[in-house]
Amino acid sequence: MWGVFSSTFFTILMAEMGDKTQLATMLMSAQSQSPWIVFAGAGAALVSTSLVGVLLGRWLSKHITPKTLNLLGGMLLVSISIMLFWDVLVNS
Structure with a gap:
């Protein structure tokens, strides 16, 4: 149990560090002068999106094999990546 918890915690922590959500939260906190309200709102939003991800993942795991999920995720x-690379080539 603790292995799943810690790997999930550190994976999400590293993925979220410095992303647009964190930057938006910093700006909202600076503008509102209410950092605890911003923290509560941002925390509730992140918990909500995580809940959607967990529920969707659970549903998918009941209908699709792990091998297929890995293949679809990779694809x-x-x-x-291809779309981003194409966008860079076209807009350069």
């Missing part, structure tokens, strides 16, 4: 990431 999705490769597709996103």
